[in-house]
Amino acid sequence: MGKAFLKQIARLMHQADPSASFAFEFWDGETIRFGAPPKVTMRLKSKSCGDQIISKGFLGFGEVYMDGNLEVEGELSELLRLGLAIDFDRHRLSLPHKLWCRLRALFKRSSRQGASANIAFHYDLGDDFYAQYLDPTMTYSCAYFSKPDDSLEQAQGNKYEHIARKLMLQPGETLLDIGCGWGGMLIYAAEKHGVRGTGNTLSKNQYAYARKMVADRGLADRVKILYKDYRQLRGTFDKVVSIGMFEHVGRKYIPVFFRNLAHLLKPGGVGLLHTIGKDAPSGRDPWTFKYIFPGSYLPTLSEICRGLARIGCCVLDVENLRLHYAQTLSKWSENYERNFDRIRELCDDRLVRCWRLFLNSAMVGFRHGESRLFQVLFSNGLNNALPITRAHIYRQ
Amino acid sequence: MGKAFLKQIARLMHQADPSASFAFEFWDGETIRFGAPPKVTMRLKSKSCGDQIISKGFLGFGEVYMDGNLEVEGELSELLRLGLAIDFDRHRLSLPHKLWCRLRALFKRSSRQGASANIAFHYDLGDDFYAQYLDPTMTYSCAYFSKPDDSLEQAQGNKYEHIARKLMLQPGETLLDIGCGWGGMLIYAAEKHGVRGTGNTLSKNQYAYARKMVADRGLADRVKILYKDYRQLRGTFDKVVSIGMFEHVGRKYIPVFFRNLAHLLKPGGVGLLHTIGKDAPSGRDPWTFKYIFPGSYLPTLSEICRGLARIGCCVLDVENLRLHYAQTLSKWSENYERNFDRIRELCDDRLVRCWRLFLNSAMVGFRHGESRLFQVLFSNGLNNALPITRAHIYRQ
Numbered sequence: 069m070g071k072a073f074l075k076q077i078a079r080l081m082h083q084a085d086p087s088a089s090f091a092f093e094f095w096d097g098e099t100i101r102f103g104a105p106p107k108v109t110m111r112l113k114s115k116s117c118g119d120q121i122i123s124k125g126f127l128g129f130g131e132v133y134m135d136g137n138l139e140v141e142g143e144l145s146e147l148l149r150l151g152l153a154i155d156f157d158r159h160r161l162s163l164p165h166k167l168w169c170r171l172r173a174l175f176k177r178s179s180r181q182g183a184s185a186n187i188a189f190h191y192d193l194g195d196d197f198y199a200q201y202l203d204p205t206m207t208y209s210c211a212y213f214s215k216p217d218d219s220l221e222q223a224q225g226n227k228y229e230h231i232a233r234k235l236m237l238q239p240g241e242t243l244l245d246i247g248c249g250w251g252g253m254l255i256y257a258a259e260k261h262g263v264r265g266t267g268n269t270l271s272k273n274q275y276a277y278a279r280k281m282v283a284d285r286g287l288a289d290r291v292k293i294l295y296k297d298y299r300q301l302r303g304t305f306d307k308v309v310s311i312g313m314f315e316h317v318g319r320k321y322i323p324v325f326f327r328n329l330a331h332l333l334k335p336g337g338v339g340l341l342h343t344i345g346k347d348a349p350s351g352r353d354p355w356t357f358k359y360i361f362p363g364s365y366l367p368t369l370s371e372i373c374r375g376l377a378r379i380g381c382c383v384l385d386v387e388n389l390r391l392h393y394a395q396t397l398s399k400w401s402e403n404y405e406r407n408f409d410r411i412r413e414l415c416d417d418r419l420v421r422c423w424r425l426f427l428n429s430a431m432v433g434f435r436h437g438e439s440r441l442f443q444v445l446f447s448n449g450l451n452n453a454l455p456i457t458r459a460h461i462y463r464q
Numbered sequence: 465m466g467k468a469f470l471k472q473i474a475r476l477m478h479q480a481d482p483s484a485s486f487a488f489e490f491w492d493g494e495t496i497r498f499g500a501p502p503k504v505t506m507r508l509k510s511k512s513c514g515d516q517i518i519s520k521g522f523l524g525f526g527e528v529y530m531d532g533n534l535e536v537e538g539e540l541s542e543l544l545r546l547g548l549a550i551d552f553d554r555h556r557l558s559l560p561h562k563l564w565c566r567l568r569a570l571f572k573r574s575s576r577q578g579a580s581a582n583i584a585f586h587y588d589l590g591d592d593f594y595a596q597y598l599d600p601t602m603t604y605s606c607a608y609f610s611k612p613d614d615s616l617e618q619a620q621g622n623k624y625e626h627i628a629r630k631l632m633l634q635p636g637e638t639l640l641d642i643g644c645g646w647g648g649m650l651i652y653a654a655e656k657h658g659v660r661g662t663g664n665t666l667s668k669n670q671y672a673y674a675r676k677m678v679a680d681r682g683l684a685d686r687v688k689i690l691y692k693d694y695r696q697l698r699g700t701f702d703k704v705v706s707i708g709m710f711e712h713v714g715r716k717y718i719p720v721f722f723r724n725l726a727h728l729l730k731p732g733g734v735g736l737l738h739t740i741g742k743d744a745p746s747g748r749d750p751w752t753f754k755y756i757f758p759g760s761y762l763p764t765l766s767e768i769c770r771g772l773a774r775i776g777c778c779v780l781d782v783e784n785l786r787l788h789y790a791q792t793l794s795k796w797s798e799n800y801e802r803n804f805d806r807i808r809e810l811c812d813d814r815l816v817r818c819w820r821l822f823l824n825s826a827m828v829g830f831r832h833g834e835s836r837l838f839q840v841l842f843s844n845g846l847n848n849a850l851p852i853t854r855a856h857i858y859r860q
Contacts, residue, residue, distance in 0.1 A: 386782035
């Protein structure tokens, strides 16, 4: 039933957005097309590819795509958007039950406790690979577009400033950055706000890079980079930030993360958690979990608030920046395609395609799907000396 | 053990804040005093009053105070603050277990499923009573102090404008205000932002007052006030707001409230929930539950986020305004004392004292205790056309 099943998906995509133009080209030359010319064409090389998609859902789609047995001409993100746009609940009654279940599994990306094998290649990626699509500050998290036409580098700087203002950083204060990546936040906070920074990472590449950047900028006396797990951090800090690291903690360790946080932030101190999350608990996307972020867990805002309350922290401010992450990923994708030749020199074709799919599916997830980006500001206990409005974040 | 127990409390209050000056005067003339002159003196008229406090905690304190058998000279709120300041966990080991449990029950205000009898007088209060301490717009919820020296009336106007900006109200849009009170938000939104408003209340006083205000201001064609329960509301609105009403829904009916909300807000529409809440679930204060807000339940932010997620809403922005409510209550208290003679004409002495204790204990709860004020902004499903920053809320 491979082809019939895939054609049914095409028809549902068309129903979901009748103005969309796209085509599926099958292994035997047959084509199903809606609108013309198609904005995106999916080309399947063999019947077994179709079967793999049908049996394994998005995991199968991803693997067939990585293997080069599924070619996409035009906008990959448009194809992913149309898949997400199908309203399965609406079609529940009009479709045979088995077909409905399979379709739902395909696009709703239900949970799958797959082993996280075959991901070693992820960690072999070097700084040079990331430099091909990140901005010059090597910031690997959601940027903040104050103006729609901000460049990626400007928007990453805006993000650091936005966080610095939320945290009300003052000269001489101590700032801990849990999961500091390539050191962008700490360098910004030390240079622009005069804080004394400490950060940790578990990536040797990031550790070496961040230390070098800190030394090159003459900040070695004020910014300390540690090669440590967050559970090994000691000391008490005026301010604590964690940007794009909490997603990797894993559900089981969320209480551990918060307990550590409670010790690291001084009473009355202010912290900011910047993390991808979801509105409601839902299954993992098994492809992303297997190939991109093994061990990850996307928390709900409810879980974050409960975790903070349990350690006696008081939520001051929450902002959902999902469309900023969509725009960030769009910029990363543009850079990725612009530097495509260099990227192909750096890694094999399978990884090249894997990363392209990751950037596109993540973007679609933030713009049309379940992904959110929460910035949660909190104080450790009550602090009645903080500004009572958020106007200081937006002063010119 | 009455006096010994109360003296122990005085000593713990002194330990919690050695700079505080206060005194307890007992029925037999004995006094325990810390600092001089005392900023606040608690005077107990009889041993049985002491026993009532010891056996019933804050409920007993409130009842003895209402009955006029406990007099407070100086700042009542300072006395309440010192009670809250005691660090019971620190004293757990140094106190006999039974004493610790009793002290904890006294100040931590543990849950008590008391019957909510004897509260009829609350609903007999007329508009004239509330007018003695509210501002001229008769707004009975947390104000927003853009500047520290804003008057109460300015701050209530600021609050309406703050909410209007968060909701991005546009001329011609429909706005539903669930639990509209005396109509302040709807009148503001119709006059300043040109919306067509609908609101409901279950208070006949508020219903009559709001309808008259709407008619007097020539808004009868644009603002509709309904005498209805929120479960009876019908229609679909561009924007929905609920200010200071969710506290009264009760825990059991939170899912019902949200299910109704889901039907009332159009897909992509924006809503704002403004409610008192807590960080962590905790017992009710039995005195307030019995005499001020029977049937009420203060939700955690986690519960609100989970409830919104379940109906497919996406949280955009959360702001904690607890110190604004402390300041609002402080202004209400000032008005209350200023108009004290008129208030005594309007109701009996027991109610006069009851309301004074309510205003003071609520203020202390926001400033030093567990009370929070959450403004939660959300969209019904995703809306990619909304502004992606919050700068519009803060433009001059």
